[in-house]
Amino acid sequence: MTMKAFAKAPIPLSASGAGVSPLRNLRNEDVLRMASIQSDLLLGHSKEAEAHIFFKITDKAKFATFIAGLPITSAASVYRQGSAKVALLTGSPPPNPRFAVAFTLEGLTALGRDPGNIPELAAFKQNMHGRAVPELNDPDPSTWVIGKPADLIDGVFVITGAAQADVTGALAGPFAQPKGFQPIGQPQLGKVRPGNAKGHEHFSFLDGVSQPGLRGCVDQQQTIPLTLNADMNEPDQGLPGQDLLWPGEFILGYHAQKANAAKFQEKGDIKALPVNWMTDGAFMVIRRLTQLVPEMHKGIASATPPGQRSEQLEAQLVGRWPNGAPVITHPDNDDEVLGTDEKKNNHFEFGNDRLGLTCPWGAHIRKTYPRNDVRAKVNPTEAEIDKAEADTHRHRLLRRGIQFGDELNAQETQEGRTIKDRGLLFRCYVTDLARQFEFVQKQWVNNANFVQPNSGHDAIIGQVPGGGDRTFFGVGYEGLKPSFDFKPWVNMTGGAYFFAPSIDFLDDLQAVA
Numbered sequence: 487m488t489m490k491a492f493a494k495a496p497i498p499l500s501a502s503g504a505g506v507s508p509l510r511n512l513r514n515e516d517v518l519r520m521a522s523i524q525s526d527l528l529l530g531h532s533k534e535a536e537a538h539i540f541f542k543i544t545d546k547a548k549f550a551t552f553i554a555g556l557p558i559t560s561a562a563s564v565y566r567q568g569s570a571k572v573a574l575l576t577g578s579p580p581p582n583p584r585f586a587v588a589f590t591l592e593g594l595t596a597l598g599r600d601p602g603n604i605p606e607l608a609a610f611k612q613n614m615h616g617r618a619v620p621e622l623n624d625p626d627p628s629t630w631v632i633g634k635p636a637d638l639i640d641g642v643f644v645i646t647g648a649a650q651a652d653v654t655g656a657l658a659g660p661f662a663q664p665k666g667f668q669p670i671g672q673p674q675l676g677k678v679r680p681g682n683a684k685g686h687e688h689f690s691f692l693d694g695v696s697q698p699g700l701r702g703c704v705d706q707q708q709t710i711p712l713t714l715n716a717d718m719n720e721p722d723q724g725l726p727g728q729d730l731l732w733p734g735e736f737i738l739g740y741h742a743q744k745a746n747a748a749k750f751q752e753k754g755d756i757k758a759l760p761v762n763w764m765t766d767g768a769f770m771v772i773r774r775l776t777q778l779v780p781e782m783h784k785g786i787a788s789a790t791p792p793g794q795r796s797e798q799l800e801a802q803l804v805g806r807w808p809n810g811a812p813v814i815t816h817p818d819n820d821d822e823v824l825g826t827d828e829k830k831n832n833h834f835e836f837g838n839d840r841l842g843l844t845c846p847w848g849a850h851i852r853k854t855y856p857r858n859d860v861r862a863k864v865n866p867t868e869a870e871i872d873k874a875e876a877d878t879h880r881h882r883l884l885r886r887g888i889q890f891g892d893e894l895n896a897q898e899t900q901e902g903r904t905i906k907d908r909g910l911l912f913r914c915y916v917t918d919l920a921r922q923f924e925f926v927q928k929q930w931v932n933n934a935n936f937v938q939p940n941s942g943h944d945a946i947i948g949q950v951p952g953g954g955d956r957t958f959f960g961v962g963y964e965g966l967k968p969s970f971d972f973k974p975w976v977n978m979t980g981g982a983y984f985f986a987p988s989i990d991f992l993d994d995l996q997a998v999a
């Protein structure tokens with residue numbers, strides 16, 4: 487298998503003042519094989535619409551030919567031409583629509599690729615439907631819209647468009663004549679919300695505010711990092727508050743975070759792979775999560791204690807206000823300017839609120855990324871804090887999601903109940919399904935005793951066995967926090983685990999088909 491490097495001339499560094507801190511040693515960081523990594527994995531796409539086409543492979547050779555004719559988008563093509571300025575200079579517009587592809591174990595087998603037998607692959611082999619009830623407290627998979635055991639999914643194409651018409655065009659174009667595969671069910675269609683709601687999920691909160699920053703260089707000479715430093719005195723942070731992580735947490739074949747490290751900066755090993763073709767790939771998680779929007783707003787309003795505003799309780803459930811301001815720094819009110827300022831909206835930790843008196847321990851963003859919280863300790867030493875942060879960074883996710891469904895209609899608003907399906911097509915990339923995605927859902931979100939004993943659940947996405955109420959503790963005094971039992975307003979209705987291979991893997995398909 488040939489390894490593609492990203493060879494062309496470098497792109498100038500940012501005009502925003504970000505650059506490379508003189509304290510950062512790029513020689514110590516991995517060279518990212520940009521031409522071989524799918525762009526959806528490494529960079530994500532700004533988008534208006536998406537389609538997920540789940541499929542079964544019917545003819546390996548024809549499928550290989552179909553894939554060869556479809557430009558699965560590489561990180562190199564998007565990085566080089568991603569900005570309008572570069573597109574103008576090079577005369578070639580950024581690729582649009584963009585395509586990603588990923589396979590289940592059955593799909594890899596149909597393509598003649600067996601990933602071997604290492605323990606970390608157990609979750610992938612059982613797939614989400616096999617892990618759903620015992621591991622994640624999901625509802626019975628036979629009731630799901632997509633991803634039921636009987637669906638026998640081999641893979642998924644993700645089509646991402648800068649405009650709705652780009653996705654519609656691809657569906658009417660190459661995907662109208664599938665070759666070597668058969669779609670399973672209808673495509674799952676996602677779209678960003680209209681007008682002022684753009685960028686906000688259906689409960690109304692700004693999404694896509696926080697992502698892990700990745701170490702690694704985009705050039706062979708190791709002079710241009712993928713993630714620049716916004717502050718020259720902070721070599722281990724991209725944007726302020728965004729700790730830089732080793733890329734092996736999200737892409738196979740690179741250095742990962744070190745297990746049991748004293749500090750998160752420590753460089754871990756490159757995970758040994760059972761087969762070479764997994765290099766530059768990652769595992770992809772898809773979850774179709776419906777949201778009961780009027781029910782959520784009504785439920786919170788009726789639970790809000792006298793003297794408090796329901797918007798404030800909602801913000802405490804999320805850990806951010808609708809315009810993105812974090813509750814830990816803005817306990818009483820939103821701040822739109824700060825919420826959308828990427829240099830400020832992640833610049834916080836939870837260390838000045840170890841008792842969860844400003845931002846609840848159960849707040850969604852505190853449960854899913856507890857930053858410098860220390861498990862079962864509210865008076866930790868500096869060394870314990872550093873170690874806990876290093877451990878937390880072994881459970882991070884690269885999120886790529888999109889909303890699905892329409893805005894509330896008049897009847898839904900008037901009657902205060904959901905009539906039409908809407909929610910989030912959640913997608914994320916990791917290199918270890920059990921240690922990252924499943925750990926977050928099972929050990930943090932669903933676990934009422936994380937991060938401290940009696941923290942309660944994450945009342946946005948937490949799930950208890952059998953789908954019952956979740957317990958949430960609001961803000962109060964030590965030993966006296968208001969407790970709520972909330973219905974599940976986010977419900978899991980489908981999904982699967984996939985392996986998103988490298989572009990090299992896809993190129994080689996035709997050679998071996």
Ligand code: N7H
Nearest residue numbers: 687691692693694695696775804851854855910927946976
């Ligand atoms: Fe969450 N929400 O609207 O409440 N999420 N999420 N999520 N989520 C985040 O920081 C939401 C889901 C994470 O780095 C924000 O980008 C909803 C799943 C993580 O500080 C908002 C659903 C999982 C983060 C929401 C949903 C996660 C995060 C703040 C389902 C993983 C980053 C905006 C319908 C198991 C935390 C932002 C950080 C942020 C919401 C699903 C994880 C507003 C409605 C399934 C890691």
